[in-house]
Amino acid sequence: MFLLVLWEAAVRLLMIEPWLLPAPSAILRALGEGGPLFAQHTAVTLYESLLGFLLAVVLAFALAFAMDALPLVRRALYPLLVASQTVPIISVAPLFLIWFGYGLLPKVLVAVLVCFFPVAVSLLDGLAGVDGELIDLLRSMGASRLTQLRLVKLPAALPALFSGLKIAATYSIMGAVIGEWLGAQAGLGYYMTLSQRSFATARVFAGIGIITLLSLAVFKVIELLEHRLMPWLRLRSEE
DSSP states (O other), rough: EEEEEEEEHHHHHTTTOTTOOOOOHHHHHHHTHHHHHHHHHHHHHHHHHHHHHHHHHHHHHHHHHHHHHHHHHHHHHHHHHHGGGGOOHHHHHHHHHHHHSSHHHHHHHHHHHHHHHHHHHHHHHHHTTTTTHHHHHHHHHHHHHHIIIIIIIHHHHHHHHHHHHHHHHHHHHHHHHHHHHSSSSSHHHHHHHHHHTTTOOOHHHHHHHHHHHHHHHHHHHHHHHHHHHHHHHHHHHHH
């Protein structure tokens, strides 16, 4: 709150032009005046990001389980998985626009790309870090791979998995917005681009504020799910 007051006072005392740096009051006013429009674009961005996030989680689970079960697959694909992160997403997104147009698919694909790596790597590391003695015990009892995964590996991998999920959830909003920046017909990124071109800087800041709140909200949802599936974390924090 102090920083907001300081920001407001600095803009007024220094008489900074609104198109250069709007005051917080101007940003709130722009948010209130464009409420229905912001809600419409927010819904589009949220849908794109959640769809991309869910698809990334499904793909990450499938790949992580395959790489954990088959060492040959891991040795073949893990370097490619790491190398894929050296390519900036902002440079790949224009190709999606060329190939798939300006509809929903390119934004979802960008969200999938930014979410896939942290989920896949965190789950794979969690599965690899399971106590080998527990696995040997289950094998001696005749447990199948699926049973080992259900009873030991997946529960033990949950802390690492949720670390990746929380990162991916916040990235999903960013990925959808990046796709909208490059070409879209709706969404917060599209709205911010239009506002920037008309020097409506207060609207751009309002969009940034909404994106921040969305990222915090999805992070909190994953955190609540984490405490739901791992209640011992809550008990540990209360001690």
